[in-house]
Amino acid sequence: MTKSLAYALEPEDINTQKEYIAYSKGVHSYSPAINKLLDLSDDYVPGAERAFKAGHPAVWCQANNFVPPLLYSLGVIPVAAGEMGRYSAKEDMLIAEDIYQFPVETCSMVKCVVAQWHKRINSGTINRILANSSGCEPYNMAWEIVKKHGYDVYSNEVIYRGPTVHGERLEQLVKFTMEQMLDVAEWLTGRREVDEEKLRIEVARKNRLLTKLKKVLELRRSHPFYMKSLAIILTLNVGLANYFGQPQAYEAAIDELISELENAPINEKDLETVIPLVWAGGTGQEFGIYEAIDQAGGALLGLRSVPFRLYREDVPPLEALARWIYDNSGAGAGVYARNVLDSEVERLKAKGVILYGYIGCSYSTVNREMFRKFFHAKGVACVNLEGSFQTGAPTGQVLTRVKAFVEMLAAA
Numbered sequence: 001m002t003k004s005l006a007y008a009l010e011p012e013d014i015n016t017q018k019e020y021i022a023y024s025k026g027v028h029s030y031s032p033a034i035n036k037l038l039d040l041s042d043d044y045v046p047g048a049e050r051a052f053k054a055g056h057p058a059v060w061c062q063a064n065n066f067v068p069p070l071l072y073s074l075g076v077i078p079v080a081a082g083e084m085g086r087y088s089a090k091e092d093m094l095i096a097e098d099i100y101q102f103p104v105e106t107c108s109m110v111k112c113v114v115a116q117w118h119k120r121i122n123s124g125t126i127n128r129i130l131a132n133s134s135g136c137e138p139y140n141m142a143w144e145i146v147k148k149h150g151y152d153v154y155s156n157e158v159i160y161r162g163p164t165v166h167g168e169r170l171e172q173l174v175k176f177t178m179e180q181m182l183d184v185a186e187w188l189t190g191r192r193e194v195d196e197e198k199l200r201i202e203v204a205r206k207n208r209l210l211t212k213l214k215k216v217l218e219l220r221r222s223h224p225f226y227m228k229s230l231a232i233i234l235t236l237n238v239g240l241a242n243y244f245g246q247p248q249a250y251e252a253a254i255d256e257l258i259s260e261l262e263n264a265p266i267n268e269k270d271l272e273t274v275i276p277l278v279w280a281g282g283t284g285q286e287f288g289i290y291e292a293i294d295q296a297g298g299a300l301l302g303l304r305s306v307p308f309r310l311y312r313e314d315v316p317p318l319e320a321l322a323r324w325i326y327d328n329s330g331a332g333a334g335v336y337a338r339n340v341l342d343s344e345v346e347r348l349k350a351k352g353v354i355l356y357g358y359i360g361c362s363y364s365t366v367n368r369e370m371f372r373k374f375f376h377a378k379g380v381a382c383v384n385l386e387g388s389f390q391t392g393a394p395t396g397q398v399l400t401r402v403k404a405f406v407e408m409l410a411a412a
């Protein structure tokens with residue numbers, strides 16, 4: 001799929017993330033599947049809030065790791081609080097700073113989410129928050145504060161496996177985490193138990209989707225421009241974790257996407273000119289950055305959240321959830337994520353790595369610096385970007401750096 005001038009966009013022409021999604025739908029007009037995935041992403045938060053008002057249980061949470069399978073098995077929609085970032089603007093920063101007294105330098109993700117919760121107080125929408133102490137200190141502060149404003153908050157303990165933790169220590173962690181999951185079930189339903197059959201169905205669903213997304217990523221190697229950067233990052237980073245609140249619709253769209261990719265003609269010129277890149281960040285809400293990558297001829301073919309290991313289906317499902325966390329790249333230590341990135345760079349023969357984090361995040365700053373040193377030592381080019389979380393076009397400086405990086409790789 002070659003680039004068309006009809007898709008040319010000056011990122012400053014677009015002011016909201018919703019407009020970026022509408023634009024991306026137009027760019028992917030040839031793909032009903034990608035349009036459905038973008039619609040699912042666009043309607044994730046509003047759809048969950050509508051469902052809640054219609055009587056379906058839903059909670060704000062980080063909506064990754066063990067949370068979505070557990071919550072779906074309990075009949076509760078997991079709603080990723082971070083997805084509210086796309087509705088935030090400067091006004092939200094001011095709410096967090098003026099009303100909640102967050103220091104100006106606090107990470108914009110936390111400030112956006114707090115302001116969005118603030119705007120929803122007494123609005124009849126979702127009022128429960130499943131917090132996760134593994135997040136970070138600013139986030140921990142955020143849910144403690146909103147608790148005082150009427151939200152029902154439950155926070156589970158830190159999930160972390162140090163690189164040297166094996167054997168009995170690991171088994172203790174697994175047991176501890178299973179107990180925490182039962183605590184979550186009790187908070188949500190009043191009963192300290194899970195329905196094993198329902199949870200088994202969710203584990204099987206997750207494994208099916210992990211396998212299908214691996215296939216999508218493989219097929220994208222022969223069709224690098226079929227699914228542009230924004231669409232893949234939303235589909236993989238967010239959708240694969242929580243299905244945008246609609247598991248069946250998400251899986252149906254992925255099936256359709258696989259069929260589209262399998263039947264799409266291969267464009268040899270695309271394969272010659274593509275600049276394979278690995279995205280080593282979370283889901284940046286500055287959607288214009290993805291557009292800049294696309295326009296410069298780059299393709300995000302590898303991501304930090306690439307499907308890695310499947311859940312075990314030979315152990316009880318609660319145990320499978322706990323073991324998956326500690327066997328996977330999200331177990332805490334930065335070296336786990338780095339290893340995934342490294343294997344993606346090797347697998348894709350990537351020309352560069354884009355390290356992305358938010359201004360004010362000391363955690364990702366340390367990780368990014370570690371990743372940068374590692375890849376530079378291996379001779380892999382990296383660009384280290386800091387962005388913000390609220391809506392609006394990314395700064396010209398960030399866009400210029402992205403374009404210059406990709407164009408430098410093209411010329412190399």
Ligand code: SF4
Pocket residue numbers: 107108109110135136137138139358360361362363364
């Ligand atoms: S970007 Fe960093 S500081 Fe902000 S919420 Fe995430 S981990 Fe916390």
